Amino acid sequence: MSKGWFLIPFLLLTLGVHAEDWPGEQWPTGPRPSGPAIEALEQYAFPPRDEVSREGIRTDALLVIQNGRLVYERYAGPTTADTSHLTWSISKSLMATVFGVAYGEKLFGLQEPAAKYYPALSKHPDMTLADLFHWASGLDWQEDYEYAPLNSSVVAMLYTRGRRDMAAFTAQHESFSPPGQAFRYSSGDSNLLAAALKNIVGPARYPDYPWTALFEPLGIRHAVWETDASGTFVGSSYAYLTARDLARVGLLMQRDGRWGERQLIPKDWIAFNREPFARFQAGQDEAVPGGHWWLNRAADPTIRPWPDAPSDTFAALGHWGQVLYIIPSANLVIVRYGDDRDGRYRHNELLKRAMAAFAGAVQP
Incomplete structure (x- = not known):
């Protein structure tokens, strides 16, 4: 028998180790974790919802992608998996x-x-x-x-x-x-x-550029982005995406701008997004500004806004609790939509519980 035949199992094993999961029309799914850590996460994210006073933490959607697979998803209020949710400043x-x-x-x-x-x-x-x-x-x-x-x-x-x-x-x-x-x-x-x-x-x-450049290559089919009367996109506030579709953007960013075999966004652009603005001073905001993204690290290494999350965590943040968290070191993308009106929600608290549930422990 040719020695080449002995290489086939080894090559198949190697391909399996390095294979990556990517979403097609639907996300591939993985085993959903259970146990006390998930319960603790849900107790924080989904407390009893007061529809009269609208007080407290009011999560509309929480979705977790790990290693390219959908491993957790829950919705509340009128929001469903098919809802194109207002992202505000995301x-x-x-x-x-x-x-x-x-x-x-x-x-x-x-x-x-x-x-x-x-x-x-x-x-x-x-x-x-x-x-x-x-x-x-x-x-x-x-x-x-x-x-x-x-x-x-x-x-x-x-x-x-x-x-x-x-x-x-x-x-x-x-x-x-x-x-x-x-x-x-x-x-x-x-x-x-x-x-x-x-x-x-x-x-x-x-008029079509966000779709042809970004949404369509990622398989995002239901995005809405409003313009003002001059025909300019309201880049500050008025994009609407489902949680599953926003997670596609998160996976793109987690994998340094690569989508499958295509480098959709150059790596040096992603590096710019994730580089702290050198003139930022601690206490000016709830996270450190990068290139129109928010970071868990600053030029000063003592500044870490979310101490219970890894330092490579970065995020897109929106009014009333809209968040896209990306944690490359844990291969995690987390989408959280909310309707928070009183400021009780804390990024670090959700990240701490999510790390315990999906990464096993909080990493440095």
């Missing part, structure tokens, strides 16, 4: 992911002036696209919500005088600092990026 990270495809097409550079692609910013010639991705435009912006609506730039942009052309409204703001020097979270910065994308990819491609 939209910002989705916009950054769409930009990653354009970056792979070599259509722009991060250090180019933002005004090159959005001329309404011509009075801010030193502002770069990287500054916008770091929420460091330097524009004097107030990101206050229902607690201070009269002084809120974002409320005016989304609902009143800025709603017809949100990027133009943002561009009219004066500066409070030079671009790139200070972090100030701004939905306006995200909508300036959405407007710049129109000129980066061209007006003809723009």
Whole structure:
């Protein structure tokens, strides 16, 4: 018998070890864990739901992908597996992911002036696209919500005088600092990026670009992304996806921009998303800003917003408890949709319980 025949079992074993699971039309499933750790996770995520006062933690969906397989899924309220849920500011990270495809097409550079692609910013010639991705435009912006609506730039942009052309409204703001020097979270910065994308990819491609560039290659069939009256995507707030579809974006990011055999987004773009903004100061927000994603590490290694999660954890975060967590070291993607109104939900608490349930223990 040829020696080659003895190699076949070894090769098959090797292929099995290195095989990866990817979703087709449906997610492949794995064994659903059970036991006290899962019970502890569910007790936190799904307490009795008060539909009258709307107080407390109110999880609409919780979904976990491990090693490319759907291993946990639960819904509450009116949300189901088929619900395209409002993601709020997860939209910002989705916009950054769409930009990653354009970056792979070599259509722009991060250090180019933002005004090159959005001329309404011509009075801010030193502002770069990287500054916008770091929420460091330097524009004097107030990101206050229902607690201070009269002084809120974002409320005016989304609902009143800025709603017809949100990027133009943002561009009219004066500066409070030079671009790139200070972090100030701004939905306006995200909508300036959405407007710049129109000129980066061209007006003809723009209306379909999130679909042709990102959603369709990932097998996302039911995404909705609203535009303002000027035809610009509301990159800050108004993308809607099912939990299962958002998890596809999470798996793409967990695997460094690769989808199957295709490098859909360059690795150096993913590295930019996950690099802490050097001028961020601890206490400015609930997580560390990267390139339009949120990180569990800072340039200062003593800063770790979610101490019970691995340091490589990063996330897309949205208003009222929308979250996409990605934990590469544990091969985990977690989608959590919510309707939290009183601030009781804590990222670290859910991550701690999820790590205990799905990774066996909290990792450093």
